[in-house]
Amino acid sequence: MGLFDLSGRVGIVTGGNGGIGLGIARGLAEAGARVVLVARDSIKGTAAVASLGAGEHLFLAADVTSLEACRRVAAETVERFGRLDILVNNAGIAIRKAPQDYAEAEWRSVLDTNLTSAFFCAQACHPAMKQSGGGKIINIGSMMSLFGAPYAVPYAASKGGLVQMTKALATAWAGDNIQVNAILPGWIDTALTATARAQVPGLSDQVVARTPAGRWGEPEDLAGAAVFLASAASGFVTGTALPVDGGYSARA
Numbered sequence: 001m002g003l004f005d006l007s008g009r010v011g012i013v014t015g016g017n018g019g020i021g022l023g024i025a026r027g028l029a030e031a032g033a034r035v036v037l038v039a040r041d042s043i044k045g046t047a048a049v050a051s052l053g054a055g056e057h058l059f060l061a062a063d064v065t066s067l068e069a070c071r072r073v074a075a076e077t078v079e080r081f082g083r084l085d086i087l088v089n090n091a092g093i094a095i096r097k098a099p100q101d102y103a104e105a106e107w108r109s110v111l112d113t114n115l116t117s118a119f120f121c122a123q124a125c126h127p128a129m130k131q132s133g134g135g136k137i138i139n140i141g142s143m144m145s146l147f148g149a150p151y152a153v154p155y156a157a158s159k160g161g162l163v164q165m166t167k168a169l170a171t172a173w174a175g176d177n178i179q180v181n182a183i184l185p186g187w188i189d190t191a192l193t194a195t196a197r198a199q200v201p202g203l204s205d206q207v208v209a210r211t212p213a214g215r216w217g218e219p220e221d222l223a224g225a226a227v228f229l230a231s232a233a234s235g236f237v238t239g240t241a242l243p244v245d246g247g248y249s250a251r252a
């Protein structure tokens with residue numbers, strides 16, 4: 001258990017007030033970490049922190065597309081807990097339509113939320129991680145980091161970019177003992193995919209048929225991989241992208 005123990009560690013999870021972020025936050029908290037959930041909706045955020053149960057956890061309202069907000073989150077985390085060890089860049093949105101129909105603001109909004117925010121948060125957390133003697137950054141990609149879909153051009157561009165950014169940051173900060181990895185979730189049952197199921201006819205059954213595990217994933221399915229990548233167990237693992245997808249990406 002020592003290898004995976006996060007006692008004394010402090011982690012930030014962006015988009016942590018629901019869905020996959022909250023599933024990951026529960027895993028980190030269960031492993032002993034103090035967790036800071038970051039998102040825009042404070043009502044959901046307060047409820048999410050309460051659902052983490054015992055332990056010292058915190059919700060910070062912030063829009064992570066703002067560099068200033070990311071810096072404030074890092075500073076407030078250090079002010080409250082005295083250190084910062086783990087960053088999970090999970091905040092994300094999808095706007096689904098044909099490529100020819102995106103407005104400029106829609107393209108920018110998807111790239112800003114899914115990709116640029118992860119860079120801003122990583123940059124904002126880097127000094128405190130160095131100060132703590134090292135750190136762990138986990139970027140949440142997608143099957144769209146690997147595959148394309150006609151209704152997901154900016155989303156796929158952002159998630160593909162996250163994997164390349166993961167590799168580049170891993171090479172930059174390995175000397176600071178900061179490991180940077182990505183998790184690529186398969187199809188997980190959350191608010192985000194509820195809208196996808198409503199917008200893409202037949203999606204729900206297609207996912208079950210295509211996934212070797214024969215089911216949709218649940219947010220809790222991501223917790224184990226996140227704890228591994230946040231813990232000493234992954235001390236020599238950096239620059240990777242780990243699918244957690246019930247075999248979806250392994251199937252031809």
Ligand code: NDP
Pocket residue numbers: 014015016017018019020021038039040041042044062063064065090091092093113114140141142143184185186187188189190191192193
């Ligand atoms: P949800 O819609 O449930 O969660 C998205 C989270 O991101 C919310 O907590 C939301 O909170 C937060 N968020 C969005 N924009 C911002 C912003 N500008 N600043 C701060 N927080 C923000 O979706 P999921 O849990 O499904 O998705 C989580 C991540 O996992 C995303 O990156 C998504 O792309 C990825 N993913 C999801 C898959 C799935 O099948 N569900 C598959 C592969 C990847 P709020 O609105 O309150 O700010």
